[in-house]
Amino acid sequence: MEHKIVVIPGDGIGGEIVEAALRVLQAAANQSNISLSLQEYYAGGAALDRYEEPLPQETVQAAKQADAVLLGAVGGPQWDGVAPELRPERAILGLRQELGLYANLRPVRVIPSLASYSPVKEEVVSGVDILIVRELNGGIYFGEKGTEGDKAWDVEMYSRPEIERIAEVAFQAAKGRHRQVTSVDKANVLASSRLWRATVMEAAKAHPDISLNHYYVDNFAMQLILAPAQFDVVVTNNLFGDILSDAAAVLAGSIGMLPSASVGRETSLYEPIHGSAPEIAGQGIANPLGTILSAAMLLDYSLQKPEAARAVEQAVEDVLAAGYRTQDIYRPGTTKVSTAEMGRLVEEKLNELAK
Numbered sequence: 627m628e629h630k631i632v633v634i635p636g637d638g639i640g641g642e643i644v645e646a647a648l649r650v651l652q653a654a655a656n657q658s659n660i661s662l663s664l665q666e667y668y669a670g671g672a673a674l675d676r677y678e679e680p681l682p683q684e685t686v687q688a689a690k691q692a693d694a695v696l697l698g699a700v701g702g703p704q705w706d707g708v709a710p711e712l713r714p715e716r717a718i719l720g721l722r723q724e725l726g727l728y729a730n731l732r733p734v735r736v737i738p739s740l741a742s743y744s745p746v747k748e749e750v751v752s753g754v755d756i757l758i759v760r761e762l763n764g765g766i767y768f769g770e771k772g773t774e775g776d777k778a779w780d781v782e783m784y785s786r787p788e789i790e791r792i793a794e795v796a797f798q799a800a801k802g803r804h805r806q807v808t809s810v811d812k813a814n815v816l817a818s819s820r821l822w823r824a825t826v827m828e829a830a831k832a833h834p835d836i837s838l839n840h841y842y843v844d845n846f847a848m849q850l851i852l853a854p855a856q857f858d859v860v861v862t863n864n865l866f867g868d869i870l871s872d873a874a875a876v877l878a879g880s881i882g883m884l885p886s887a888s889v890g891r892e893t894s895l896y897e898p899i900h901g902s903a904p905e906i907a908g909q910g911i912a913n914p915l916g917t918i919l920s921a922a923m924l925l926d927y928s929l930q931k932p933e934a935a936r937a938v939e940q941a942v943e944d945v946l947a948a949g950y951r952t953q954d955i956y957r958p959g960t961t962k963v964s965t966a967e968m969g970r971l972v973e974e975k976l977n978e979l980a981k
Protein backbone atom coordinates (compact mmCIF):
# COMPACT_ATOMS: atom_id res chain seq x y z
CA MET A 627 0.00 0.00 0.00
CA GLU A 628 1.16 3.46 -0.82
CA HIS A 629 0.97 6.21 1.78
CA LYS A 630 0.20 9.68 0.53
CA ILE A 631 2.28 12.33 2.26
CA VAL A 632 1.70 15.98 1.50
CA VAL A 633 4.93 17.91 1.95
CA ILE A 634 4.81 21.65 2.64
CA PRO A 635 8.33 23.11 2.89
CA GLY A 636 7.00 26.64 3.45
CA ASP A 637 9.38 29.56 3.95
CA GLY A 638 12.79 30.43 5.32
CA ILE A 639 14.70 27.34 6.46
CA GLY A 640 11.60 25.20 5.69
CA GLY A 641 12.96 23.78 2.43
CA GLU A 642 16.33 22.78 3.89
CA ILE A 643 15.03 21.06 7.01
CA VAL A 644 12.25 19.25 5.14
CA GLU A 645 14.72 17.95 2.57
CA ALA A 646 16.90 16.49 5.33
CA ALA A 647 13.87 14.97 7.07
CA LEU A 648 12.53 13.41 3.85
CA ARG A 649 15.82 11.61 3.37
CA VAL A 650 15.43 10.01 6.79
CA LEU A 651 11.70 9.33 6.33
CA GLN A 652 12.36 7.64 3.00
CA ALA A 653 15.10 5.46 4.50
CA ALA A 654 12.80 4.45 7.35
CA ALA A 655 10.00 3.65 4.90
CA ASN A 656 12.33 1.51 2.79
CA GLN A 657 13.36 -0.44 5.86
CA SER A 658 9.73 -1.01 6.87
CA ASN A 659 8.77 -2.02 3.34
CA ILE A 660 6.25 0.75 2.97
CA SER A 661 6.05 3.00 -0.03
CA LEU A 662 5.47 6.70 0.15
CA SER A 663 4.03 9.01 -2.43
CA LEU A 664 5.38 12.46 -1.65
CA GLN A 665 3.53 15.44 -3.05
CA GLU A 666 4.77 18.98 -2.56
CA TYR A 667 2.41 21.92 -2.01
CA TYR A 668 2.65 25.60 -1.23
CA ALA A 669 1.61 27.38 1.94
CA GLY A 670 2.64 30.50 3.83
CA GLY A 671 4.63 33.30 2.24
CA ALA A 672 5.63 31.06 -0.67
CA ALA A 673 1.94 30.59 -1.49
CA LEU A 674 1.21 34.27 -0.99
CA ASP A 675 3.84 35.18 -3.58
CA ARG A 676 2.53 32.63 -6.05
CA TYR A 677 -1.24 32.57 -5.51
CA GLU A 678 -1.85 35.76 -3.54
CA GLU A 679 -3.19 33.76 -0.62
CA PRO A 680 -1.30 32.01 2.17
CA LEU A 681 -3.34 28.82 2.04
CA PRO A 682 -4.52 27.84 -1.46
CA GLN A 683 -7.51 25.49 -1.67
CA GLU A 684 -5.33 23.13 -3.68
CA THR A 685 -3.11 22.66 -0.64
CA VAL A 686 -6.07 22.17 1.70
CA GLN A 687 -7.69 19.59 -0.58
CA ALA A 688 -4.47 17.63 -1.01
CA ALA A 689 -3.85 17.72 2.75
CA LYS A 690 -7.37 16.46 3.45
CA GLN A 691 -6.79 13.47 1.21
CA ALA A 692 -3.33 12.70 2.51
CA ASP A 693 -2.38 10.10 5.10
CA ALA A 694 -0.19 12.74 6.70
CA VAL A 695 1.24 16.21 6.15
CA LEU A 696 4.86 17.15 6.81
CA LEU A 697 5.45 20.87 7.17
CA GLY A 698 8.64 22.91 7.52
CA ALA A 699 7.84 26.41 8.69
CA VAL A 700 6.13 29.53 7.40
CA GLY A 701 6.63 33.28 7.67
CA GLY A 702 9.30 35.92 7.20
CA PRO A 703 9.89 39.65 7.42
CA GLN A 704 9.14 40.22 3.73
CA TRP A 705 5.44 39.58 4.51
CA ASP A 706 5.30 41.73 7.66
CA GLY A 707 3.31 44.44 5.92
CA VAL A 708 0.48 42.27 4.57
CA ALA A 709 -3.09 42.36 5.90
CA PRO A 710 -3.75 40.12 8.94
CA GLU A 711 -5.86 37.67 6.91
CA LEU A 712 -3.03 37.23 4.41
CA ARG A 713 -0.23 36.69 6.92
CA PRO A 714 1.75 33.47 6.31
CA GLU A 715 0.77 32.26 9.82
CA ARG A 716 -2.80 32.11 8.54
CA ALA A 717 -1.73 29.06 6.55
CA ILE A 718 -0.95 27.12 9.72
CA LEU A 719 -4.08 28.32 11.50
CA GLY A 720 -6.16 27.54 8.39
CA LEU A 721 -4.74 24.03 8.12
CA ARG A 722 -5.43 23.41 11.81
CA GLN A 723 -9.00 24.56 11.32
CA GLU A 724 -9.75 22.96 7.95
CA LEU A 725 -8.19 19.63 8.88
CA GLY A 726 -9.72 19.68 12.37
CA LEU A 727 -6.31 19.26 13.98
CA TYR A 728 -7.51 19.59 17.56
CA ALA A 729 -4.67 17.98 19.48
CA ASN A 730 -1.12 19.24 19.33
CA LEU A 731 1.41 16.85 20.83
CA ARG A 732 4.72 18.41 21.74
CA PRO A 733 7.14 16.02 23.38
CA VAL A 734 10.01 17.62 25.29
CA ARG A 735 12.71 15.06 25.84
CA VAL A 736 16.17 15.95 27.03
CA ILE A 737 18.60 13.87 25.00
CA PRO A 738 21.42 12.76 27.34
CA SER A 739 24.24 14.18 25.22
CA LEU A 740 22.52 17.60 25.23
CA ALA A 741 21.66 17.71 28.95
CA SER A 742 24.45 20.19 29.62
CA TYR A 743 23.33 22.46 26.78
CA SER A 744 20.36 24.03 28.50
CA PRO A 745 20.88 27.26 30.43
CA VAL A 746 18.94 25.42 33.15
CA LYS A 747 21.28 23.26 35.28
CA GLU A 748 22.09 19.81 33.97
CA GLU A 749 20.86 18.08 37.16
CA VAL A 750 17.52 19.85 36.74
CA VAL A 751 16.94 18.96 33.09
CA SER A 752 18.42 15.46 33.12
CA GLY A 753 15.77 12.84 32.49
CA VAL A 754 13.07 15.33 31.51
CA ASP A 755 10.47 13.60 29.36
CA ILE A 756 7.31 15.66 29.09
CA LEU A 757 4.48 15.45 26.59
CA ILE A 758 2.63 18.74 26.20
CA VAL A 759 -0.87 18.18 24.87
CA ARG A 760 -2.05 21.52 23.56
CA GLU A 761 -5.66 22.12 22.48
CA LEU A 762 -5.34 23.44 18.94
CA ASN A 763 -8.74 24.21 17.49
CA GLY A 764 -10.28 26.52 20.04
CA GLY A 765 -9.71 29.16 22.67
CA ILE A 766 -8.53 32.67 22.03
CA TYR A 767 -6.89 31.75 18.72
CA PHE A 768 -10.26 31.08 17.11
CA GLY A 769 -12.65 33.03 19.34
CA GLU A 770 -14.45 36.14 18.20
CA LYS A 771 -12.07 38.98 17.36
CA GLY A 772 -12.76 42.60 16.84
CA THR A 773 -11.34 46.07 16.54
CA GLU A 774 -13.42 49.17 17.14
CA GLY A 775 -11.84 52.58 17.36
CA ASP A 776 -9.15 52.34 20.00
CA LYS A 777 -10.36 48.99 21.35
CA ALA A 778 -9.56 45.47 20.19
CA TRP A 779 -10.53 42.10 21.64
CA ASP A 780 -10.11 38.35 21.29
CA VAL A 781 -12.50 36.03 23.07
CA GLU A 782 -11.28 33.01 25.04
CA MET A 783 -14.07 30.46 24.94
CA TYR A 784 -14.18 26.70 25.39
CA SER A 785 -17.05 24.27 25.27
CA ARG A 786 -17.30 21.14 27.39
CA PRO A 787 -16.99 18.78 24.36
CA GLU A 788 -13.82 20.55 23.21
CA ILE A 789 -12.27 20.11 26.65
CA GLU A 790 -13.42 16.50 26.98
CA ARG A 791 -11.87 15.68 23.62
CA ILE A 792 -8.43 17.07 24.45
CA ALA A 793 -8.52 15.63 28.00
CA GLU A 794 -9.15 12.22 26.49
CA VAL A 795 -6.07 12.57 24.28
CA ALA A 796 -4.01 13.39 27.37
CA PHE A 797 -5.35 10.46 29.41
CA GLN A 798 -4.78 8.02 26.56
CA ALA A 799 -1.23 9.31 26.05
CA ALA A 800 -0.53 8.96 29.77
CA LYS A 801 -1.39 5.25 29.61
CA GLY A 802 1.63 4.58 27.44
CA ARG A 803 3.82 6.73 29.70
CA HIS A 804 4.00 7.39 33.44
CA ARG A 805 0.25 7.63 34.01
CA GLN A 806 0.32 11.14 35.29
CA VAL A 807 -1.57 14.10 33.82
CA THR A 808 -1.09 17.72 34.83
CA SER A 809 -3.78 20.12 33.68
CA VAL A 810 -2.72 23.75 33.39
CA ASP A 811 -5.27 26.56 33.58
CA LYS A 812 -6.01 29.91 35.20
CA ALA A 813 -9.12 28.81 37.10
CA ASN A 814 -8.55 31.37 39.85
CA VAL A 815 -9.36 34.14 37.36
CA LEU A 816 -10.92 32.86 34.13
CA ALA A 817 -14.41 31.38 33.72
CA SER A 818 -13.22 29.37 30.72
CA SER A 819 -10.51 27.87 32.94
CA ARG A 820 -13.05 26.96 35.63
CA LEU A 821 -15.00 25.00 33.01
CA TRP A 822 -11.71 23.51 31.82
CA ARG A 823 -10.77 22.28 35.28
CA ALA A 824 -14.22 20.92 36.13
CA THR A 825 -14.42 19.10 32.79
CA VAL A 826 -10.94 17.58 33.07
CA MET A 827 -11.78 16.37 36.61
CA GLU A 828 -15.00 14.82 35.36
CA ALA A 829 -13.21 13.14 32.43
CA ALA A 830 -10.61 11.74 34.80
CA LYS A 831 -13.25 9.57 36.49
CA ALA A 832 -13.16 7.25 33.50
CA HIS A 833 -9.41 6.80 34.04
CA PRO A 834 -8.85 5.73 37.64
CA ASP A 835 -5.42 4.38 36.67
CA ILE A 836 -4.16 7.89 35.87
CA SER A 837 -3.20 10.42 38.52
CA LEU A 838 -4.32 13.95 37.78
CA ASN A 839 -3.18 17.25 39.24
CA HIS A 840 -3.85 20.88 38.38
CA TYR A 841 -1.61 23.93 38.23
CA TYR A 842 -2.32 27.57 37.61
CA VAL A 843 -0.37 28.60 34.54
CA ASP A 844 1.82 31.14 36.34
CA ASN A 845 2.95 28.62 38.93
CA PHE A 846 3.34 25.96 36.24
CA ALA A 847 5.66 28.22 34.24
CA MET A 848 7.86 28.51 37.31
CA GLN A 849 7.75 24.78 38.11
CA LEU A 850 8.63 23.96 34.51
CA ILE A 851 11.97 25.69 34.99
CA LEU A 852 12.53 24.80 38.66
CA ALA A 853 11.67 21.11 38.62
CA PRO A 854 10.59 19.93 35.15
CA ALA A 855 11.28 16.24 35.81
CA GLN A 856 8.14 16.02 37.97
CA PHE A 857 5.87 16.27 34.90
CA ASP A 858 4.69 13.55 32.54
CA VAL A 859 1.72 14.57 30.37
CA VAL A 860 0.66 18.21 30.50
CA VAL A 861 -2.71 19.21 29.03
CA THR A 862 -3.59 22.83 28.43
CA ASN A 863 -5.42 25.28 26.22
CA ASN A 864 -4.28 26.71 22.92
CA LEU A 865 -2.60 29.91 24.15
CA PHE A 866 -0.99 28.51 27.30
CA GLY A 867 0.26 25.54 25.27
CA ASP A 868 1.84 27.85 22.72
CA ILE A 869 3.73 29.80 25.36
CA LEU A 870 4.68 26.90 27.61
CA SER A 871 6.02 24.76 24.79
CA ASP A 872 8.50 27.46 23.77
CA ALA A 873 9.58 27.76 27.40
CA ALA A 874 9.90 23.98 27.68
CA ALA A 875 12.09 23.94 24.58
CA VAL A 876 14.81 25.67 26.60
CA LEU A 877 15.15 22.48 28.65
CA ALA A 878 16.03 20.48 25.53
CA GLY A 879 18.99 22.70 24.70
CA SER A 880 17.68 24.17 21.45
CA ILE A 881 14.26 24.87 20.01
CA GLY A 882 15.62 23.25 16.85
CA MET A 883 15.33 19.86 18.52
CA LEU A 884 11.62 19.78 19.17
CA PRO A 885 9.05 17.99 17.00
CA SER A 886 5.27 18.12 17.06
CA ALA A 887 2.24 16.28 15.80
CA SER A 888 -1.11 17.94 15.25
CA VAL A 889 -3.67 15.21 15.30
CA GLY A 890 -7.06 15.44 13.65
CA ARG A 891 -9.96 13.17 12.94
CA GLU A 892 -8.88 12.22 9.43
CA THR A 893 -5.30 13.27 8.98
CA SER A 894 -2.45 14.64 11.03
CA LEU A 895 0.22 17.22 10.45
CA TYR A 896 3.83 17.05 11.60
CA GLU A 897 6.17 20.00 12.01
CA PRO A 898 9.03 21.21 14.18
CA ILE A 899 7.90 23.70 16.82
CA HIS A 900 10.38 26.37 15.71
CA GLY A 901 9.72 29.03 13.10
CA SER A 902 11.15 29.76 9.66
CA ALA A 903 14.33 31.45 10.99
CA PRO A 904 14.67 33.81 7.98
CA GLU A 905 17.94 35.20 9.34
CA ILE A 906 19.72 31.90 8.66
CA ALA A 907 17.70 30.68 5.67
CA GLY A 908 19.68 29.42 2.69
CA GLN A 909 22.91 29.01 4.64
CA GLY A 910 22.58 25.29 5.28
CA ILE A 911 23.12 25.71 9.01
CA ALA A 912 19.62 25.10 10.38
CA ASN A 913 19.06 22.18 12.71
CA PRO A 914 16.89 19.59 10.92
CA LEU A 915 16.49 17.33 13.97
CA GLY A 916 13.16 18.82 15.08
CA THR A 917 11.79 18.02 11.61
CA ILE A 918 13.44 14.59 11.54
CA LEU A 919 11.88 13.80 14.91
CA SER A 920 8.55 15.08 13.55
CA ALA A 921 8.92 12.57 10.72
CA ALA A 922 9.44 9.92 13.42
CA MET A 923 6.11 10.95 14.97
CA LEU A 924 4.55 10.64 11.50
CA LEU A 925 5.84 7.08 11.22
CA ASP A 926 4.48 6.34 14.66
CA TYR A 927 1.00 7.89 14.53
CA SER A 928 0.02 8.10 10.88
CA LEU A 929 1.80 5.10 9.40
CA GLN A 930 1.54 2.90 12.49
CA LYS A 931 5.23 2.05 12.47
CA PRO A 932 6.29 2.59 16.08
CA GLU A 933 9.46 0.49 15.65
CA ALA A 934 10.53 2.64 12.71
CA ALA A 935 9.85 5.76 14.79
CA ARG A 936 11.94 4.45 17.68
CA ALA A 937 14.75 3.62 15.24
CA VAL A 938 14.79 7.21 13.90
CA GLU A 939 14.88 8.55 17.47
CA GLN A 940 17.71 6.18 18.30
CA ALA A 941 19.63 7.23 15.19
CA VAL A 942 19.28 10.90 16.21
CA GLU A 943 20.54 10.14 19.72
CA ASP A 944 23.47 8.14 18.36
CA VAL A 945 24.51 10.84 15.90
CA LEU A 946 24.47 13.40 18.71
CA ALA A 947 26.33 11.05 21.03
CA ALA A 948 28.98 10.71 18.29
CA GLY A 949 29.50 14.45 18.60
CA TYR A 950 27.88 15.80 15.43
CA ARG A 951 26.21 19.16 15.86
CA THR A 952 24.53 21.81 13.80
CA GLN A 953 25.52 25.35 14.68
CA ASP A 954 22.76 25.95 17.25
CA ILE A 955 24.06 23.10 19.41
CA TYR A 956 27.72 23.34 18.49
CA ARG A 957 30.39 23.50 21.17
CA PRO A 958 34.17 23.30 20.93
CA GLY A 959 35.17 19.65 20.92
CA THR A 960 32.17 18.60 18.83
CA THR A 961 31.97 18.35 15.04
CA LYS A 962 30.04 21.07 13.27
CA VAL A 963 27.92 19.82 10.38
CA SER A 964 25.50 21.39 7.91
CA THR A 965 21.76 20.79 7.71
CA ALA A 966 22.18 18.35 4.82
CA GLU A 967 25.09 16.55 6.47
CA MET A 968 23.05 16.07 9.64
CA GLY A 969 20.27 14.53 7.53
CA ARG A 970 22.73 12.18 5.85
CA LEU A 971 24.32 11.20 9.16
CA VAL A 972 20.96 10.25 10.64
CA GLU A 973 20.06 8.34 7.48
CA GLU A 974 23.36 6.43 7.58
CA LYS A 975 22.95 5.64 11.27
CA LEU A 976 19.42 4.44 10.63
CA ASN A 977 20.63 2.10 7.90
CA GLU A 978 23.40 0.88 10.18
CA LEU A 979 20.93 0.17 13.01
CA ALA A 980 18.83 -1.93 10.62
CA LYS A 981 21.72 -4.30 9.85
Ligand code: IPM
Nearest residue numbers: 701715716718719868871899
Ligand atom coordinates in the same frame (compact mmCIF):
# COMPACT_ATOMS: atom_id res chain seq x y z
C1 IPM B 1 3.21 27.46 16.95
C2 IPM B 1 3.34 28.82 16.31
C3 IPM B 1 1.98 29.22 15.77
C4 IPM B 1 1.04 29.35 16.95
C5 IPM B 1 1.95 30.50 14.92
C6 IPM B 1 2.94 30.42 13.77
C7 IPM B 1 0.57 30.78 14.40
O1 IPM B 1 3.84 29.75 17.19
O2 IPM B 1 2.88 26.50 16.24
O3 IPM B 1 3.47 27.33 18.14
O4 IPM B 1 0.96 30.42 17.58
O5 IPM B 1 0.35 28.38 17.25
Ligand code: MN
Nearest residue numbers: 868869872899
Ligand atom coordinates in the same frame (compact mmCIF):
# COMPACT_ATOMS: atom_id res chain seq x y z
MN1 MN C 1 4.38 28.89 19.13
